Amino acid sequence: xxxxxxxxxxxxxxxxxxxxxxxxxxxxxxxxxxxxxxxxxxxxxxxxxxxxxxxxxxxxxxxxxxxxxxxxxxxxxxxxxxxxxxxxxxxxxxxxxxxxxxxxxxxxxxxxxxxxxxxxxxxxxxxxxxxxxxxxxxxxxxxxxxxxxxxxxxxxxxxxxxxxxxxxxxxxxxxxxxxxxxxxxxxxxxxxxxxxxxxxxxxxxxxxxxxxxxxxxxxxxxxxxxxxxxxxxxxxxxxxxxxxxxxxxxxxxxxxxxxxxxxxxxxxxxxxxxxxxxxxxxxxxxxxxxxxxxxxxxxxxxxxxxxxxxxxxxxxxxxxxxxxxxxxxxxxxxxxxxxxxxxxxxxxxxxxxxxxxxxxxxxxxxxxxxxxxxxxxxxxxxxxxxxxxxxxxxxxxxxxxxxxxxxxxxxxxxxxxxxxxxxxxxxxxxxxxxxxxxxxxxxxxxxxxxxxxxxxxxxxxxxxxxxxxxxxxxxxxxxxxxxxxxxxxxxxxxxxxxxxxxxxxxxxxxxxxxxxxxxxxxxxx
Amino acid sequence: xxxxxxxxxxxxxxxxxxxxxxxxxxxxxxxxxxxxxxxxxxxxxxxxxxxxxxxxxxxxxxxxxxxxxxxxxxxxxxxxxxxxxxxxxxxxxxxxxxxxxxxxxxxxxxxxxxxxxxxxxxxxxxxxxxxxxxxxxxxxxxxxxxxxxxxxxxxxxxxxxxxxxxxxxxxxxxxxxxxxxxxxxxxxxxxxxxxxxxxxxxxxxxxxxxxxxxxxxxxxxxxxxxxxxxxxxxxxxxxxxxxxxxxxxxxxxxxxxxxxxxxxxxxxxxxxxxxxxxxxxxxxxxxxxxxxxxxxxxxxxxxxxxxx
Ligand SMILES: Nc1ncnc2c1ncn2[C@@H]1O[C@H](COP(=O)(O)OP(=O)(O)OP(=O)(O)O)[C@@H](O)[C@H]1O
Ligand SMILES: [Mg+2]
Numbered sequence: 017x018x019x020x021x022x023x024x025x026x027x028x029x030x031x032x033x034x035x036x037x038x039x040x041x042x043x044x045x046x047x048x049x050x051x052x053x054x055x056x057x058x059x060x061x062x063x064x065x066x067x068x069x070x071x072x073x074x075x076x077x078x079x080x081x082x083x084x085x086x087x088x089x090x091x092x093x094x095x096x097x098x099x100x101x102x103x104x105x106x107x108x109x110x111x112x113x114x115x116x117x118x119x120x121x122x123x124x125x126x127x128x129x130x131x132x133x134x135x136x137x138x139x140x141x142x143x144x145x146x147x148x149x150x151x152x153x154x155x156x157x158x159x160x161x162x163x164x165x166x167x168x169x170x171x172x173x174x175x176x177x178x179x180x181x182x183x184x185x186x187x188x189x190x191x192x193x194x195x196x197x198x199x200x201x202x203x204x205x206x207x208x209x210x211x212x213x214x215x216x217x218x219x220x221x222x223x224x225x226x227x228x229x230x231x232x233x234x235x236x237x238x239x240x241x242x243x244x245x246x247x248x249x250x251x252x253x254x255x256x257x258x259x260x261x262x263x264x265x266x267x268x269x270x271x272x273x274x275x276x277x278x279x280x281x282x283x284x285x286x287x288x289x290x291x292x293x294x295x296x297x298x299x300x301x302x303x304x305x306x307x308x309x310x311x312x313x314x315x316x317x318x319x320x321x322x323x324x325x326x327x328x329x330x331x332x333x334x335x336x337x338x339x340x341x342x343x344x345x346x347x348x349x350x351x352x353x354x355x356x357x358x359x360x361x362x363x364x365x366x367x368x369x370x371x372x373x374x375x376x377x378x379x380x381x382x383x384x385x386x387x388x389x390x391x392x393x394x395x396x397x398x399x400x401x402x403x404x405x406x407x408x409x410x411x412x413x414x415x416x417x418x419x420x421x422x423x424x425x426x427x428x429x430x431x432x433x434x435x436x437x438x439x440x441x442x443x444x445x446x447x448x449x450x451x452x453x454x455x456x457x458x459x460x461x462x463x464x465x466x467x468x469x470x471x472x473x474x475x476x477x478x479x480x481x482x483x484x485x486x487x488x489x490x491x492x493x494x495x496x497x498x499x500x501x502x503x504x505x506x507x508x509x510x511x512x513x514x515x516x517x518x519x520x521x522x523x524x525x526x527x528x529x530x531x532x533x534x535x536x537x538x539x540x541x
Numbered sequence: 542x543x544x545x546x547x548x549x550x551x552x553x554x555x556x557x558x559x560x561x562x563x564x565x566x567x568x569x570x571x572x573x574x575x576x577x578x579x580x581x582x583x584x585x586x587x588x589x590x591x592x593x594x595x596x597x598x599x600x601x602x603x604x605x606x607x608x609x610x611x612x613x614x615x616x617x618x619x620x621x622x623x624x625x626x627x628x629x630x631x632x633x634x635x636x637x638x639x640x641x642x643x644x645x646x647x648x649x650x651x652x653x654x655x656x657x658x659x660x661x662x663x664x665x666x667x668x669x670x671x672x673x674x675x676x677x678x679x680x681x682x683x684x685x686x687x688x689x690x691x692x693x694x695x696x697x698x699x700x701x702x703x704x705x706x707x708x709x710x711x712x713x714x715x716x717x718x719x720x721x722x723x724x725x726x727x728x729x730x731x732x733x734x735x736x737x738x739x740x741x742x743x744x745x746x747x748x749x750x751x752x753x754x755x756x757x758x759x760x761x762x763x764x765x766x767x768x769x770x771x772x773x774x775x776x777x778x779x780x781x782x783x784x785x786x787x788x789x790x791x792x793x794x795x796x797x798x799x800x801x802x803x804x805x806x807x808x809x810x811x812x813x814x815x816x817x818x819x820x821x822x823x824x825x826x827x828x829x830x831x832x833x834x835x836x837x838x839x840x841x842x843x844x845x846x847x848x849x
Binding site for chain 2: 122198199201281284285286287288292293294295297298302384386387388389391392393394536537538540
């Protein structure tokens, strides 16, 4: 275990750009939720009415936590946000451990470190200490955010500790996963699956008799019932599990070869299938996994939104403040809820469009585009194939989101007509999504190094305009730049085709402009 | 567009700058159809940049470039059907197997010879089913090499194609290039492995700091350098230090060792003959020595530039 200190300092240095954002994200979630909840349900009467509404709403319980937490305002904050802070912290821990262990081993960077005089377990130990420190920081920040916004100190302390405990379990789980799998992506996939399972198991447990919540790290954290019961003993479970996982990881590490895993990767095909014969075939092959992931994720989010749709009328009647966030106000509550959630989903899909289009850029900078463009493939064909996948993918993901929302809402209201209706509403945002995607293409052509930043600024701008224009009092001229502001908000608005056509044409023009830049410039830097 | 007997590549006065750095500074290069042309130069001298310009990936700033009778930038797609390329640094898609990559690149070029592909897989001992993520550097290089060699391209642009190959594979590669030559194809081979260049190349061009410093057949280039002579004579050796072109002379009565400018070799041998030559060995300069001279020059030039 020699060299641990130096290694740890080196890791911290490499994390100095990314780690603060994770910490900030977790802190903001608690800060915003605490302020907002105390504003909405500040009085015991408000809380009582919330308990009545949510008490039997399985969808809300599934998306939040056990209703026992609704006894007081601190518990209400934990009810709403702990599951999500847990996911953030779990992912932070996963990347912290994964990046410095398996990802480094895979890239060969670890070989350099390893050849220096270091103990066999030093890298893993340092990565775990790093994750431990980061989770302590999260715990402290959650405590500060909760106590700082006026929640009781003892409960806030437990809130912070429970959050850190979840992170610790997933850091330890990642330590095992990186021993088992030979590449970082597979390890991340396995841990992400475990995070998803932790959320689903606690959802099932919280709706049912609670037993399943006890096999979920998120469930362990929630069942400390901060502010309500303030019980610390459930945290013994994550501590024991994390310790056992760390011991297992260290033992597995001692048994395997450097850069090898316990699971051998499956061999691939010896010859290419007929589909893999063009740049379009390749772009599809590279992107199909991500597309399936996004479509599934947005479908589930749609289901979550749709299943709450039915009870939203009651909910808004009980909480008039919520209506302020909805475009149609309290009138036509359900329709404005559906319109608002469809818009939110479409904003997320624009991030998919940008990620997918920017794949062309990473292909270029990694040098993988070079041998392709040395074949009889034109630059137009190469860029075009990535854009076809991006556009077709965006349409599919939008359709999946609408399908999820329509299905869930339709089932709740026994109205099959909701399915095509919501798919249509969602697809109405396709031109806007494509326009944001086209910003990435324009950047790709003319300012390749800044393309990613440019495109993400466009996404962030659209999101801020759509979600916060009213609360931030953003002037009208600044709002008009967002294509989402010009897309009719069906079902509260009526369909109007003209703006959609104009936005679509603008997207095509921007993409063509991007290509004009690409065919002029040097490739590969 | 096809010009049968003209040069495959004709570059004159090629210039390329990246920001402020001048990567190519008036480079000339002529590759004849059907020859294997060695492209040599120290690290950072501009070999890869030249090949990227030939591929139409980079745009030249000045100078003329013709390849297979066309303009590499304007006619890129049409020219690419007739050439194959092996990059110096092969990056592959981690989740796609080597066999798939070979087929993909072949199809995108416009077809590849299946029998030849399978034969090359055998020769280079490459498992086509492995995902690219699990290939070593040498195996990644093999994937790109097989894709290029299995094509029917007239012109092959090979940028350090054997960096990372083991000696057995290096020998396989040389066999393959001999076969290409026999088939009348043209090869531009950038390499740091001088034995390989010596074994394969009809002509070579040496570049330095983005400019061509030597170009010609190996024997022409040898002519520009020195030959080592070791001689024993009946009469005492006198006066040879006065001969033109003699360097690093070590004499001891009847024995002498010295280097001579190859251009002056004839004169020196004439002067030795009257002394009664008992034995004489002459060692032509190796490519290695030629190189060290050029690389050394560069180091000197750089030091000079730093002082200024
Ligand atoms: N995209 C780029 N941006 C800036 N400078 C570059 C770029 N590509 C190459 N250069 C510079 O141009 C010069 C020539 O580089 P090039 O890669 O052509 O050399 P090379 O002869 O292939 O070297 P090596 O033998 O190391 O492969 C170098 O000084 C390099 O730093
Ligand atoms: Mg190079």
